[in-house]
Amino acid sequence: MSRKSFLEAIRDAQYEEMKRDPSVFMMGEDLATNLFGTTTGFIEAFGAERVRNTPISEAGFIGAAAGASMVGMRPIVDVTIASFIYPAMDQLISIISKSRYLYGGQARLPLVLRLSMFYGNSTAAQHSDRPYPMLMAVPGLKIIIPSNARDMKGLLKSAVRDDDPVLSFEDAALWSSKMEVPDDENFLVPFGKAEVKREGTDVTVVALAAAVPQALAAAAELAAEGISVEVLDPRTLVPLDIEAIIASVRKTGRLVAVDPAHRTCSAASEIAALAAEHAFGALRAPIVRVTAPDTHVPFSPPLEARIFPSKRSIAAAVRRVVGGA
Amino acid sequence: MASFDRELWSELYRRMVRIRTFETAAEKAGLRGEIPGALHTAAGQEGEIVGACMALRKDDYMVGNHRSHGHPIGKGAALRPLMAELFGKRTGVCHGKGGSMHLADFSVGSLGETSIVGSGMPVAVGAALGSTLQRKDRVTLCFFGDGASNEGTFHESLNLAAIWKLPVIFLCENNGYGATTPASTVMSVKDVAERAQAYAIPGSIVDGQDVLAVYAHVREAVERARRGGGPALIEAKTYRYADHAVNMGVGFGIDRGEELERWKKRDPIALFRARLIDAGIVEQAVAAIENEVHAAVEDALGFARSSEFPAYEEAFDDVFAARLPVPQGSAGTV
Numbered sequence: 001m002s003r004k005s006f007l008e009a010i011r012d013a014q015y016e017e018m019k020r021d022p023s024v025f026m027m028g029e030d031l032a033t034n035l036f037g038t039t040t041g042f043i044e045a046f047g048a049e050r051v052r053n054t055p056i057s058e059a060g061f062i063g064a065a066a067g068a069s070m071v072g073m074r075p076i077v078d079v080t081i082a083s084f085i086y087p088a089m090d091q092l093i094s095i096i097s098k099s100r101y102l103y104g105g106q107a108r109l110p111l112v113l114r115l116s117m118f119y120g121n122s123t124a125a126q127h128s129d130r131p132y133p134m135l136m137a138v139p140g141l142k143i144i145i146p147s148n149a150r151d152m153k154g155l156l157k158s159a160v161r162d163d164d165p166v167l168s169f170e171d172a173a174l175w176s177s178k179m180e181v182p183d184d185e186n187f188l189v190p191f192g193k194a195e196v197k198r199e200g201t202d203v204t205v206v207a208l209a210a211a212v213p214q215a216l217a218a219a220a221e222l223a224a225e226g227i228s229v230e231v232l233d234p235r236t237l238v239p240l241d242i243e244a245i246i247a248s249v250r251k252t253g254r255l256v257a258v259d260p261a262h263r264t265c266s267a268a269s270e271i272a273a274l275a276a277e278h279a280f281g282a283l284r285a286p287i288v289r290v291t292a293p294d295t296h297v298p299f300s301p302p303l304e305a306r307i308f309p310s311k312r313s314i315a316a317a318v319r320r321v322v323g324g325a
Numbered sequence: 326m327a328s329f330d331r332e333l334w335s336e337l338y339r340r341m342v343r344i345r346t347f348e349t350a351a352e353k354a355g356l357r358g359e360i361p362g363a364l365h366t367a368a369g370q371e372g373e374i375v376g377a378c379m380a381l382r383k384d385d386y387m388v389g390n391h392r393s394h395g396h397p398i399g400k401g402a403a404l405r406p407l408m409a410e411l412f413g414k415r416t417g418v419c420h421g422k423g424g425s426m427h428l429a430d431f432s433v434g435s436l437g438e439t440s441i442v443g444s445g446m447p448v449a450v451g452a453a454l455g456s457t458l459q460r461k462d463r464v465t466l467c468f469f470g471d472g473a474s475n476e477g478t479f480h481e482s483l484n485l486a487a488i489w490k491l492p493v494i495f496l497c498e499n500n501g502y503g504a505t506t507p508a509s510t511v512m513s514v515k516d517v518a519e520r521a522q523a524y525a526i527p528g529s530i531v532d533g534q535d536v537l538a539v540y541a542h543v544r545e546a547v548e549r550a551r552r553g554g555g556p557a558l559i560e561a562k563t564y565r566y567a568d569h570a571v572n573m574g575v576g577f578g579i580d581r582g583e584e585l586e587r588w589k590k591r592d593p594i595a596l597f598r599a600r601l602i603d604a605g606i607v608e609q610a611v612a613a614i615e616n617e618v619h620a621a622v623e624d625a626l627g628f629a630r631s632s633e634f635p636a637y638e639e640a641f642d643d644v645f646a647a648r649l650p651v652p653q654g655s656a657g658t659v
Contacts, residue, residue, distance in 0.1 A: 023459075025458060049458065050458070052489075054485075055481075055484060055485065055488065057481045057484065057485060059447060059477060059478050059481050060447050060450065060478065060481030060482055060484065060485045061447075061485065062447070063444070063446070063447020063448055063450070063451060063478065063481075063482075064447050064448075064450045064451035064454055064485060065451060066447070066448050066451055067388075067436070067447065067448035067449060067450060067451020067452040067453075067454065067455065067465075068451040068452065068454050068455035068458070069451070069455075070436055070437075070448065070451070070452060070455075071386065071436070071451075071452045071455035071456060071459075072455060072459065073454075073455045073458060073459070087477075090441055090444055090478075091444065091447060091478075094439065094440075094441045094444050095439065095444055095445075095447075095448060099437060100643050100644070100645070100646075101422055101643045101644055102419060102422055102423040102427045102429075102437070103419050103422070103423060103427065103429040103431070103437050104417070104418065104419035104420035104421075104422045104423065104429075104643060105420070105642065105643040106418075106419070106429055106430075106431040106437075107429070107431070107436070107437060108646065139644045140644050140645065142645070162646075163646040164645045164646050192649070192650070238649075239649045239650070
């Protein structure tokens with residue numbers, strides 16, 4: 001084990017997988033500059049051919065990742081900011097998600113698209129998106145959304161080894177967070193396995209990405225009030241560990257679904273619907289969603305500060321479902 | 326110009342006739358209601374398709390578009406699974422998942438036809454990138470139309486292929502129309518080939534109705550790319566006989582006046598048939614090829630008709646490498 005930041009975990013996962021498998025290579029804008037520290041030492045170790053700087057040409061290089069994967073390569077594309085996927089949306093949806101299906105299983109597309117989410121930093125509406133919910137609605141794409149450095153490393157390594165396209169949503173609010181991370185080069189976090197980050201009995205809080213540490217902080221505060229909160233982190237949205245969500249809701253009888261994405265058709269909405277479908281009989285209170293509201297992300301800091309789920313808004317929701325507020 | 330080579334010329338002719346006969350049969354089957362959905366037929370374009378495909382090795386890659394039937398046939402695909410695919414049958418080359426606009430036969434290097442205009446171009450660039458990284462000397466041929474050359478993906482793909490010097494041949498099938506809109510009314514340049522200059526790669530024009538000219542021209546570009554010389558843009562001037570799509574239930578037809586008859590006088594198959602006879606291949610040998618192809622298409626039709634439709638359960642296959650688990654009783658599952 002070594003103490004690593006979220007960004008170092010990304011770097012280590014990529015480094016280990018590139019070292020292990022010569023079919024793994026990277027593409028992205030400004031990769032050679034190593035802007036965020038996720039490719040430190042890569043060009044020296046693997047050469048510029050496998051660590052490819054691209055033009056600002058998202059449809060081109062994301063589509064090229066699809067083509068390269070179809071002939072046996074395993075590209076990791078650093079898309080940097082999540083909104084930069086939009087110019088390549090046709091490649092993502094028409095090609096990457098659908099080729100295996102359309103061609104009757106002849107095509108395999110083992111590729112990883114890494115998308116950072118920079119919300120909460122006054123980058124305004126075009127640079128602050130968390131677009132995983134709309135992509136959950138596209139069959140054929142797997143989605144990982146880690147909440148700490150350990151999961152980041154293990155999930156990203158699983159993503160590189162996976163035979164399907166994987167979108168890695170990386171919350172920039174977590175970048176500098178540090179924790180003990182396994183050094184074992186075969187340490188993997190499996191897809192579709194939620195993790196209980198804190199056990200509890202009164203309320204289930206299902207949270208995503210940087211909302212997980214917020215939920216844990218809320219749970220610690222609520223414990224002092226005598227409210228026992230279980231914090232469940234799905235870690236991957238596709239596949240989604242529905243069984244774990246249902247099991248926890250059956251145990252606690254209450255659900256707060258926390259999601260930094262916009263409210264309508266959020267991941268929280270899907271989680272709430274699944275709980276209602278499968279655990280209705282166990283529910284002792286209406287399900288509550290804590291999400292970003294259905295407005296754009298404002299630039300001005302005092303406005304943006306209130307947009308995303310926080311320890312305070314999560315705690316308030318929990319108090320509401322236990323009848324304390 | 327390629328000198329006479331009996332085996333090669335016979336195969337060029339065979340593949341062109343295979344496309345024409347397949348398209349004729351598919352159109353009829355569509356009108357009979359046997360084939361669902363739209364059919365974008367390639368009749369009239371056989372010269373450029375076959376000339377370009379035959380300039381490749383079998384292990385070279387090819388990417389195409391919604392006018393999808395001719396490309397895999399040109400690349401050497403078997404007809405039975407292609408026809409069964411049009412019929413939506415389980416024995417189809419894509420197990421009934423892709424249909425007319427999305428044929429693919431990976432066994433002959435056909436990496437798939439795509440139906441969003443221009444969307445296959447970055448994929449072709451990626452296949453060429455993959456080959457390069459694998460130190461394989463495979464070349465990728467990318468078919469696209471005049472319409473696609475107005476898409477952003479065209480420009481991004483040419484730029485990427487140029488800066489990375491990738492072995493990809495961009496083969497523009499300029500049939501004069503994007504669906505019903507004359508290309509000349511929506512392009513800033515007269516010829517698509519001019520656009521190569523913007524990416525500092527070779528751009529050239531070839532007579533798409535002359536299969537030998539296309540073959541020789543593309544072959545030169547392919548060999549150059551294989552030696553590490555980078556991409557090329559080749560514009561084949563050709564013509565599509567049918568409407569944009571047949572079998573759509575809505576009119577995609579336009580009145581093209583005498584233009585259609587003028588192009589039919591330069592039919593690629595008729596032109597090359599005359600060349601074969603001139604070169605000393607006897608009439609019976611040419612007719613034997615035609616008869617053999619007709620029998621093969623009839624056989625493919627019979628195969629498609631007698632094949633089973635997929636079971637509903639199969640709609641859930643190949644979304645992912647393995648099916649994802651679904652909870653018992655979950656709505657929307659099988």
